[in-house]
Amino acid sequence: MTQFLSTHEPATGALIAQLPIGDATREVAAARAGWPGWAATPLAERIATLRRFAELVRERAAAFAELIARETGKPLWEAATEVDTVVAKVAISITAQAERAGERFTDQPGGGRMALRHRPHGVLAVLGPYNFPAHLPNGHIVPALLAGNAVVFKPSEKTPATGAFLIECYHAAGVPDGVVRLLVGGPDQGRALAGHESIDGLLFTGSARTGIALNRQFAERPEKILALEMGGNNPILVWDDPDPDAAAALIVQSAFTTAGQRCTAGRRLIVEDRLYDPVMAALTRLTDRLIVGAPQDDPAPFMGPVIDNAAADHLLARADELIASGAAVVRPLARLTPGLPLLSPAILDVTDGTERPDDELFGPVLQVSRAREFGQAIEQANATRYGLSASLISPSRERYEQFWTGIRAGIVNWNRPTNGAASSAPFGGIGWSGNHRPSAYYAADYCAYPVASAETDHIAAAIPVGLR
16 A cells, blocks of 8 residues: 655645655666666766756746745745756756866876776765755755766655655656656655665765764765765854944844754854944844745745744754753744744853753754854854854954864855855865765765776786796
8 A cells, every 4th residue: 555745834734745655675776777878878968968957947947946935934035046056056067077077088108098087886875855855965966967877866754745846857858767766755765775785875965863873874885985964053253343234144144044944054153252242233133124934925034934843843942951051042932823833033142051052953043152262262163063164254354364274164154154155166064064075066076986097009018027
């Protein structure tokens, strides 16, 4: 008997779709059968197919954005930007493929040449998150397909309809059905896919808890590629008299875009003590103006709900724990609509708190602390197991050089938000933020392996020593 997975709108609770739950073994077998033909397809044809995919997504952009907005709860304007990144990923990946995984030939002294080529791994599993249910898995799938791999994609159980839409676009553009497969399901299907003997690697975006479990699982399987992108507990430092209103805008963009459900979201604000009052006054004024609502509300909201009521309940409980340990409420975290996961943007001053748990609170919760010396601020910023993104707001280039040198993060920004990383750059972090397999522009590195060859078209060899 077929079982189904239901998906609902976070903003209203309305049912979006019911999709049949898949079988990991069946999907991996289909991908294994489809892979050899795709790997043998000339790169120029694979590129042309993915260019058709980009054009098809562009044609379907309005419907795609509406589905993403309904299923994630993010505002329609933000969902539209996600679709734009899906389109743009193809051209960027083609450039990255040529630069980082292309062919190279070098003439060698004495004749012959050294050749560098790249081969696909085979069948790659992709586990996608719910916050960017099209863009983030697409960031793995496009370079994997360009390299000649087959893919089995399991979307988050919270956003399966977006995953199904994405895969249908690949198939409609001419990617063979056996080359990119959709596996709908929950944790059981995810575990079955990740542990399947016949996959050649796993590309994952999600929580540190799940990523660490996968790292343990793959520890005795060095023959399988594993790329982990696991989130962050990201700091923003404000120093040296920046304009308070401009600083507030950068902080709000960092902390509350996508309702704080970004791995690069600014979660910890560290303010120079003497700047605390003007910065906080500007920040609270702007935060109080933010519109929280459903994706297609008019006027358009700045942020929508978190993904579901379970996530909202968890965030509310964690905020209460911070308050119980001494955090002062600057702006409370509150459920705005009974029974729905619409939360107000929260600001908590943890300067005098007895505990500052090093956790990724995946939602609109900003923790603020003061520091008197810049060295103390850097120590606070680095007091985390994560190391994804960090931002300094300061008019001083000298201060930024000091910040860049001292901070532990894979993305280090100056007078820019912690989020909104460019797809034309590598994306990844250290510590609990990843396993040194940065994605985005560097995804080509983990989607193929290099093969070095010494080559000559004539046979000539001698053994000069050690013979009788």
